[in-house]
Amino acid sequence: MTSPETNPDTPTRAPSRRALRTMAVVRWVLLALVTLLAVTSVVTVLRSSEEQHADHAVDRYYCPMHPEVRSSEPGECPICHMDLVPIPEARQSTAPAGGAHVHGSEGVPSVSAVSLSAQKQEAVGLRTSPVESATLGDRLRVPGVLSAPETGRSEVRVRAPGFVERVAVRQSGVKVSAGQPLAFIYSPDIYRAQEEFLALSRWNAAPTLEGQSSTATADMASAARRGLELLGLSQADIAELVRTGEPMRAIPVRAPAGGFVMRTSAVLGSRADPEMVLYEIADLSSLWVIASVHERDLAAVQVGTTARFLMNRPGAEPLVGKVDLVEPLLEESTRSARVRLVLKNEGLLLRPGQYGEVEFELPATPGLFVPGDAVIRTGQYDYVYVQTEPDRFEPRRVTTGSSRDGRVQVLSGVAAGERVVTRGSFMLDSESRLKASLEAGPSSPEAVPAAQPAGGTGAAGGVQ
């Protein structure tokens, strides 16, 4: 297939001896180099694997999303595949210096003491506040309603059936004073009684022949007068009657006491019976506040407890009163008892039926108080961060009592005067948990921070 003219078949010219010798040297050098390379690479790899074993103990990298993932060398997180990043120095696990870590009954699992420079404190907006020893009273707020006092109520009725001839006070809501005529009633019975009285009065006034009879008529006249009184005529009306000598066709019905007409049923021309309440009058110069207090709070409220009543009105000033009465009975349906306050109704600003809130001042108890925001509740532990040094914060388990006005009473765990973190506690807590989880060994499962199952038993936060 190969034709001679296309294949000149030039014999390969042998290279010169010099070139061959040079090349031989080059090859030996090459061989030496490759061998050296092979030896060094084997040796370095062997050595580095030894070193690796040596410093395997120190974890210097962690996964920012899963801090429990740690490694002594950079790599990827097995969970999220993010690159591991160096653990910041502040979070590097340090040998626990005596007392630096909180242990024992006061300790809180999976959090640890944190050091924060002033700059970092500023970054999280950290604020502290002292634990105060104070005597703080509690307050109880319940709904209350104003009502006209039972003591100031009056009703106006006729004492004999009759007819309303004239109405002086035609509407409810009007203020009336005691003795003011409200309506005028024609009552046949009263009219007859007037005539009777007038007749007897005249008879009595006429000169008599016998002295005896005069005393008798006088008796009769005064009986008739009493009869009129009992029928509801006032002294003034009787005097008027005596003066005119004419029976009044419609006698005035007068207000028995001053106050406001609450209700009226006096209609011109209507028949008025004694059963009928023509007017209802309430005296509102002082009012009752009826607060319903739930049975669980009743023990704290006693007669004489100071209470403040706040109306549902913008800008209303609270009115201070004292508990006047705690009703002995519980209302069955609401399990609450009615508690009564009496308030002076100055300027008649208060109106019955008005709603509002009643705030009882509960007896003050002495104790240690911290701001409510200082306490971190996990459901199992309540703890606060105590500033032990200007840049060091230590978690401290506390037991809390009742809360007063945004403050929480601390029964144990902190001493008066210690400063607790009130703001920035979330970030502090987060840092603390991070640090704690980094201090725990990665491969000791028990030490890794764990959220305990829901509904734990250490019910410090639970309130019955």
Next chain:
Amino acid sequence: MIGWLIEASAKYRALVLAAAIALGIFGVFSMQRVKLDAIPDLSDPQVIVFTEWMGRSPTLVEDQVTYPLVTALLGAPGVVDVRGQTMFGMSFVYVVFAEGTDVYWARSRVLEYLSALGDRLPEGVTPRLGPDATGIGWIYQYALVDRSGKLDTGQLRTLQDFSIRYALTSVHGVAEVASVGGYEQQYQVTVDPVRLRNFDLTVSDVVQAVRRSNSDVGARVLEMSEREYFVRGRGYLKRAEDVESIVIRADRGTPVLVRDVGHVSMGGDIRRGAADFDGKGETVSGIVVMRYGENARDVIGRVEQKITELAKTLPSGVEIVPVYNRKDLIERAIATLQTALTEEMIVVALVILLFLLHFRSAVLPIVSLPLAVVTAFIPMYLLGIPATIMSLGGIAIAIGATVDAEIVMVEAAHKKLEHAPKDLSVQERARLLAEAAREVTPAIFFSLLIIAVSFLPVFGLSGQAGRLFKPLAYTKTFVMLSAALLSVTVAPALRDALIRGKIRPEAEHPVSRAIRRVYAPFVHVALHSPKTTVLIGVMALVSAWPIAQKLGSEFMPPLDEGDLLYMPTTLPNISIEEARQQLRRQDEILASFPEVESVLGKIGRAETPTDPAPLSMVETVVKLKPESAWRKRPVERWFSNTPEFLRAPLALVWPESRPISKDELTAEMNARLDLPGWTNAFTQPIRNRVDMLTTGIRTPIGIKVFGTDLAEIEAVGTSLERILHDVPGTRSVLFERSVMGLYVDVTPDRERLARYGLRIEDVNEILESALGGVAVTTTVEGRNRFSVNVRYAQDFRSNLDAVKDVLIPLPSSGKDGALGQIPLGAIADVRVSSGPPMIRDEAGLLVGYVYVDLDADRDVGSYVDTAKAAVEDARSSGAFALPPGYYLKWTGQYELLADMEARMKILIPLALLVTILLLYLQFKNFTEVLIVLLSVPFALVGSVWALHLLGYHLSTAVWVGTIALLGLAAQTGVLMIVYIDHAYERRLAAGRINSLEDIIAAHSEGTIERVRPKLMTVSTMLIGLVPLLWAEGSGADVMKRIAAPMVGGLITSAFLTLEIIPVIYTYWRGEQLLWRKLSERASPVLRHLEMNLTLIKAAAGALSLTLLVRLYWSEIPGWVLALPIWATVLLLLGSAAYVVIRRRAQHELDSIPIATAQTP
């Protein structure tokens, strides 16, 4: 057949050229229409079912929403996995379908199964499908900035939600526009419980009243005076005052209005995310999510255009500021690769010109190179493979090899023509050219095929690696195939026209001469001292071995996206207010860096089902200024101590400062952002979305603990941790604990409830509405929609005590007809407790994950067996117990790996087999095939060293590069053998092969005379890859990792192929000669040798067979395990015997040299 094709193409030149031009035009057409993105979409075919039940705790949502959903979807066809994830007020169910499932088909299946759900979900809870997109589709993000300061974030959010969002959603290719930050405005009716009680009302009354006071109706038409009038009843709430005037009850004409029991204001709805811009305070932001399989760059282009239009319609002072734009990255990445491609083409063209020194001839490869590339775009376009870093990278790594066929052919033609007479007739020249083509083209065609076939295993990659690298494999194969096709069609068609004119003989060629001056003595020495030659090769292998062990590994090679993503995390129970403040603080710090252009902080989640971020997670996009605006760092130069006048000109060449590097920048940021309570992470936007995408287990092994109670699951998980920790081979084991979430549990006491005639529902209803607030109705105000929420005033729900004071209305009335109400604390236990902030649900059970990572050299299969046995032991010994109904599932990446391994077990041998077959077709000799394959290990030596020197880890990218290298290495070997064979055959035919010296002479000729084509192919491949190595910018890093092993490998394989293959080949030929001589002499030694060789072959065959058996046979009997040892022993003995017998034979031949000389 190939010969026929070549002849035919040369004959019907016009036809072929017309077809090529048509192909080119279609290719350019495809190239312009192919989709563009930065990286391929890596997501599983999955459908997200997202359900919002705002305000409900994770456990509640899990029980009532996630569980029914997961169980309902389990049975859907094609479903691989159903994973539920429950967070506060939200449930995400990820339905993962089998690979290759069409997403829209999957979506309709999910809908189908959702419809069967019926009324198993709580009232008012509607699951909806997530967008037909994933987090990777977050292509554009903007912030709404109000320069006038008139609008609050609520109003901005309204603008975003009701104007901008819909305008952008309408853009073609946009799946969703997610809002984040600001607050959704709503009417908030805050009622005062004390006043409610005063009026004897309950929250429910208010809710009822509001609900019934907001509607528009239609009442057909009225016909009046021959016209029709539409009748409508108008009653939508339009203002806060409208809500305030809703009547709750009227008593004898005295109405009780909403304003009597509370007040109404426009406020913010509850939110699980906030945004901050440049640390200047809250902002409103929008994220444009692209649909699957869209052309990202075009979509962004359309979005940008829409935004320009929208900008004119916005209230004055309001601006849409882009803060993240993937287009920049896409363009940068594409530009990087374009530059690399162009550089490659130019470099390759220069190499060809340099070697041929003949412009006309060089035109042939130079023309076919772009043609091959452009042709590759046709299948890309037709198959819908987007142009990404990966797919363009596939082209980039193929470029060097595409012109090989043409180069070799042109070179062969030159060789033929260089000694031809000047006045060659056209026919004669054509005949010579055809002959040259016939000699080399089949070989090069086969090697192109081998390069294509060797890439077969890449198609076997599955999961994310598969999605990432398959496009690359496709495009590379397309280019190789089109190059192969062009080499046998267009090249022959063009060669007669182009290869003409004066051809410079190789001997006069300056480049060839220079090479030969070095190479000729090199080969001579090598061929004469084979031992050192082989030793150099062996030492090279030895040097690479330990280094290969030391290379680290990484999942995905880094891709510089340009933008940064700052992603710190804190504890899950952070409140939104605290989160907001912290976010602002962080952004302030970030914005203070001079390199930073803008900072958009996001804490919590954006309102899209593609974002499951909890409130504890910040994802801040930091947009950096162009590198030119970065701070400069001084660089110490060698002349830095010289006087100024000297330094100035020198500094032009070696600048005395450089911009601060990105790593330095992030390190600085990291230091400044060392905030208490946060763990910092810096990543990049796309990378982060990819990381967030996978919800499954990514360690080699994971154990899923299925059960019904989270506490029990945790107990099981922690004991598994303990057990597995002691199993040999465990690198780390970790049970993923749910980190503290805080709950306030309100547990009604049933006895006390009974006493008051209350039912749980009565309490819950009040709790829900009074504390949580219920969305009562939605107002319709033009285009805007706002919800109306009724809730207790802040004071009455701000702390535990207030919760205890929430009043529950009693069914029976009090003494004076008043409604009895009772404080919650009196009938229920209110306490804080911890619980999970997030719950996983799989296959209808709660699940906890144990992540197990293995030592690198531990075999996963046997580890699982050992670990399972350890767990069983612990169980039988009572140290570990599974509660009834609980079970463990061993899973993890090893499933995928095992799957991939199984596929590779078929694909790699298949690729090897096909390669061997192709080689065999070419050489018709098995030993030659083996010698060709020898170049492979030597190529690997170079790759390992290149990776080590560049500090690259082993990643899939590196593997892909290595696989690509093997084909190239084989090709170098093929060319070498082909040329040696030519020389040898010719001399053999001439009867001039009679001694080893003759063989050496023949092989010297084959290697030295034909060094030019070999160097040309290697250098085009090599130099073609170099632009990838020096490429800078986005996308370059991935390509560097693919190119590095190829470049390294090509260098060593070129060197070792040029040296070792001729040596080995020579001595093999020498052996053949010996045999021939022995047979001529009918020596009995030949029989011994033959028998010996058969033994060696048998032993080698047995050895490779038993090694293969171990790969495919999972349970290997002991005797099979022992076989390789026996085979090795046999092999060594056989070889030793062969050496001894051979020496005898040689001696026999040498002892009667005269007889031999006389024979011919």
